[in-house]
Amino acid sequence: MRILYFLLTIPFYVLGKIFIFFNLDDSNTDFLKCCNYLENLNLVLDDEIIDILFLAEDHRANFHYGIDHYAMLRAIYFTHARKEFQGASTIAQQFVRVITGRYERTLFRKLREQLLAVLITCKFNSKIIGTAYLNVAFLGSGMNGVNGYIRWKQKLLSELDTLDKIKIVSRLKYPEPIKDKIRWSFNMRIRIGNIKTKIVKHKSLPTSL
Numbered sequence: 692m693r694i695l696y697f698l699l700t701i702p703f704y705v706l707g708k709i710f711i712f713f714n715l716d717d718s719n720t721d722f723l724k725c726c727n728y729l730e731n732l733n734l735v736l737d738d739e740i741i742d743i744l745f746l747a748e749d750h751r752a753n754f755h756y757g758i759d760h761y762a763m764l765r766a767i768y769f770t771h772a773r774k775e776f777q778g779a780s781t782i783a784q785q786f787v788r789v790i791t792g793r794y795e796r797t798l799f800r801k802l803r804e805q806l807l808a809v810l811i812t813c814k815f816n817s818k819i820i821g822t823a824y825l826n827v828a829f830l831g832s833g834m835n836g837v838n839g840y841i842r843w844k845q846k847l848l849s850e851l852d853t854l855d856k857i858k859i860v861s862r863l864k865y866p867e868p869i870k871d872k873i874r875w876s877f878n879m880r881i882r883i884g885n886i887k888t889k890i891v892k893h894k895s896l897p898t899s900l
Contacts, residue, residue: 693754700756700809707806716799721791722807728790729815734826736837736848740856741821746893747860747886749782757783757812758805782817783808785863786824830859831867857886 711719745752751759759781766779780788787807793800811820826836834843840859841848851859861882868875 696755696760699760700758703758703806703809704756704813707810710803710806711810716803718803718807721787721793722810725787725790725807725811726814728827729811729819729823732819732823732826734822734837736822736825738818739853740825740837740851740859741818743853743856743860743886743890744821744825744863745782745817746889748785748863750889752782752817755781757781757808757810780804781808782824783812783820786820786827787811789824789827789829825859828863829866830862832869834862834867854883857883857890861886 707718710716711722714720749759751761759779762779762781784804787804788794791804791807793804826838828836830836830840834840837848837859840855840862841851844855846855858879861879864882865875865878
């Protein structure tokens with residue numbers, strides 16, 4: 692499967708190189724911005740939270756190169772055939788989106804995001820990208836990244852237990868709002884339960900949760 696993903700990603704890589712060479716739509720500027728952030732990252736997270744992150748948000752990360760073609764096709768099918776929205780963004784894409792601050796709902800923005808994700812994935816390993824994303828991701832009102840979470844919990848990074856790490860990853864999908872906390876809490880319980888189930892199924896992390 693990894694070979695297939697590699698072959699499918701080659702056109703995106705070539706197009707991405709063209710984009711940054713000509714700095715189309717400031718793509719080279721944003722590529723350098725992403726690279727600079729990753730190269731100067733001063734946060735170290737343990738393997739457990741990174742494993743939880745990829746298991747919950749990007750479980751085919753070991754196969755793809757920044758974009759998940761299978762998830763893209765599935766999202767297109769559900770969106771157009773069933774009228775159900777499904778995300779297909781990898782961790783690298785989500786990181787690019789946050790760093791560049793580009794959130795417009797256009798196909799061009801999505802393509803540009805995919806190209807940059809491929810380019811940074813070819814240059815940096817998944818743990819660095821995952822760590823960087825957890826450092827900048829919006830987790831709730833006034834709470835950005837893991838550092839925002841530990842300040843709120845008044846804990847040290849080393850004091851986070853497995854459940855804390857699951858809650859952090861769950862907030863990526865359901866950031867804590869200022870209002871409507873009841874609905875948010877309900878969604879969080881479901882998300883936390885789903886991630887726990889995935890952990891037990893993959894037997895890759897502690898199962899005594």
